[in-house]
Amino acid sequence: MSTKMKIKKSADGGYEVMVLAKHPMETGLRKDSKTGEKIPAHFIKTMEFSLNGTAVAQADLGTGVSTNPLISVHLADAKPGDTVGVNWVDNKGESDSAEAAVK
Amino acid sequence: MKRRVFVKGSLAASTLAVAAGAGLLSPTRVLAAAWPENAFGQRPEADALNAFFGTSEVTESDQVALKAPLQAENGAVVPIKVMTTLPNVESIAVVVEKNPAPFTTGLEVMGGGAGAMYSARIKMGQTSPVKCYVKSGGKVYMTAQEIKVTVGGCGG
Known part of the structure; x- marks a missing residue:
């Protein structure tokens, strides 16, 4: 699993932070085509954004978000010169984070 | 006489306990909250909104804009973008009415000037109205758009 972050200057001032997390985002409704068994749900629950170490926003994700979520705020x-960080946690307790500097 | 006093007293006590219980259960969500499990699980939309925003009173507003395709060829990846010019955004929610779990995603704002924009790629099982809600200054504003889906993406 890997997480990538990109920061873009937006036209109306401020910056746009884009995060691409590699994650299967299984709904728990899909069935394995070979065994016919349900594939257990596996999805990112929360994605917290921080600015210079202070939490500024939290995205709440569910099974309705696409595979490899691309989230931007x-x-x-x-x-x-500021540092933007992101940290996500999924329903199995796995997590990943990324950090990037504002240019 | 004594018995009557006792019954009265215990009745009052139990009412208090019920009130306290209700107070604890009612959605009072604060900053840096945990994953809003209640919102994601709720089938009636009003209940999900209540769990997430603490209110289900909604006003339609043109200060909330939803940028999304009119027609999505692949329901597994539908890019949506919520934009708002409202000040002091507290939270944003995206609801896909006809999905198995309508409450799709949300953003909780804690600071840093966040909240003017939130975008994500979502799954859609079938053609459905997509609603986005923005809470600002204690009030919830909404805008909606129907997205047509030719191939669904919710498994099953």
């Missing part, structure tokens, strides 16, 4: 208060 806008941070109006971000300035060049």
